[in-house]
Amino acid sequence: MTGDEIRPSRLHWWWLVGALTALSAVVLVAALLGAVHLDPSSVVVSLFDRLPFVDVDSGLTDREEAILWDLRMPRIVLGGLVGATLAVAGGAYQGSFRNPLADPYLLGVAAGAGLGATIAIAYGPSIPSTPFGPLPLLAFLGGIGGVAATYAIGYSVRAGRTAVTLILAGVAVAAFLTAVQTYLQQRNAETLREVYGWILGRLSTVGWTEVWMVLPYVAVATVVILAGARRLDVLSVGDDEAVTLGVDPTRVRLVTVLAATLGTAAVVAVSGLIGFVGIIVPHTIRIVFGTSYRIVLPLSVVFGAAFLILADLLARTISAPAEIPIGVVTAFFGAPFFAAVLRSSRGLGS
């Protein structure tokens, strides 16, 4: 038997091409659907027109161009960034904690980031959001605090500790942080509406501001997480065995969790609390393509983006012209999915 005859799991390039094709199709559909009808072929031409070194006339009027590029596309791109980040962060948390139920929403990360964001909105200077303003910073600190508390409580349980213990700790932390956040929100009634709309999760944007705000964080977080994919595979055989294979489990976990929390906090700061994306997307990829993190994480980026753009499309079209909060859409599909994962997870004891 030689090396040619064995086929270790890896990410095939045609999977990635297929995923990107699916994402492009979703983007196109989302760009076409809305209150104002746009001519499909003109939209396609206009999308191409924005590519570097391409200059073609789409035939869209200025008003139609504005609808496409100042209203729909920022929202689509933001949805893609948020979905990609939540999905890849979910996969990263699952690998770090060796826990199939881990998700930014369930670990207290989102609630912590929410509290931080509320403090920033209620007490912060009312300056426009920038990538390095108080809102992302406080959201990040809150997110780190949330996941740290969850981890500390979950791992202080010695007897009978299972994967579910960590999630229960996350529920307790999230409930506490949400209580504090609600209190602050009531005390500052003038920002109530802003905060409330934010909690339910929303992708309504003001042009490209939010996109530029989250992009640096999302890029850094994604690159760090993807670079650690193979080490997460090593971590899956246990901490002691990772050590015997030359990998420092504590460092891998720290770097991965920090990166995932950074990305999550940034997107939570602009999109609010959108749950379950981090569970639905990585698990579906595991079932279809394989369980190696070298497969799960890169595909989570692409399919996470496509998933959230679709969810947002549903949120804004189902009862148009009214909008359903996108967090409601993801929870509607995500909660039953979570129940299915819970049922099928074998060997949940950690």
Next chain:
Amino acid sequence: MTLALSLIDIRVRFDDATILDSVELAVERGEWVGLIGPNGAGKTTLLRAITGAAPFEGTVEINGKQLLAMKRRELARSVALVPQHPVLPPGMRVVDYVVLGRTPHLGEVTGPSRHDLDVVASVLEALSLSEFVDREVTTLSGGELQRVVIARALAQESPILLLDEPTTALDIGKQQAVLELVDRLRRERDLTVLSAMHDLTIAGQFPDRLVMLSGGSVVAEGRGRDVLNPELIRVHFGAEVRIFDDDFDGIVVVPVRSQEDINASNPRPTK
């Protein structure tokens, strides 16, 4: 004399409990040393200390080099461990599990090279695992799984192989098969083997030398027939045994019930 492994005054404490106390151990290159001792004697902790997984005081030298001065990956290329209770990731295939053994040889970002896959393939073939490559590790039987875990350790190509009770979950035939395999690999690949062992008869038959740990200290050391004596086993295991030793079959340790216990459980009928 070339020492593969040298432990000098090793102490391990967890919280307030002393798990290992002043352990000294020297293993020559190519030698097979068996660690025996009652449950909780510190056998697993000793193996974990040598892999760098358990913090210790004292000096561990691997091929003459201080363990604490070695980088993690360098240590992993020198020492491989077959754990007693391997963690089996759901959905992971045998080939991916064994490829993990190449981790200390891979770069930070690059995947396994052609050479890495050749090593994995030859290990799989040597352990008769070729037909299992695409099976999921969670679906294997005890004997198959033990061979897969050994395959992962061998794929590391580390000259020192640590085994933590490698045969505990196996039936008697699989026990012999796995240990004969270890012995064959040791000779073919010039490995140094340190194995924690549960079954005293098997411990008397395979390793070149035995070390008995009890309460975190070495209490006896030497050839099988020196260490396996009824008095030591009574004191440290709390067991009554009879030992048969002949040149043909080797040493056989048989538990027996004491005459008092037998009398107590079968009182003579009173008239």
